[in-house]
Amino acid sequence: LTDANAALFDPGHNFRGCIPGIHEILRRQGLLQGRWCLDPHEDLSRGQSEEIDRVCRSYPHLADDAFVQEHLDEWLS
Known part of the structure; x- marks a missing residue:
């Protein structure tokens, strides 16, 4: 869990990619259309996308993707 949280x-x-990192997971699940932030210059840190990819592959049991997919249409309607 610590490894996933770090990604x-x-x-x-210094947590610069914190909000974009969360937005990226929500985007991948279909809950957001992008990872935009109020500050247009705020984005993932260098290498953060690859780290998120790695922890998603390494710890699939931490993901709630199936639950999100099951309810996505309901939540977005």
């Missing part, structure tokens, strides 16, 4: 919340870059 999402980006402590290695």
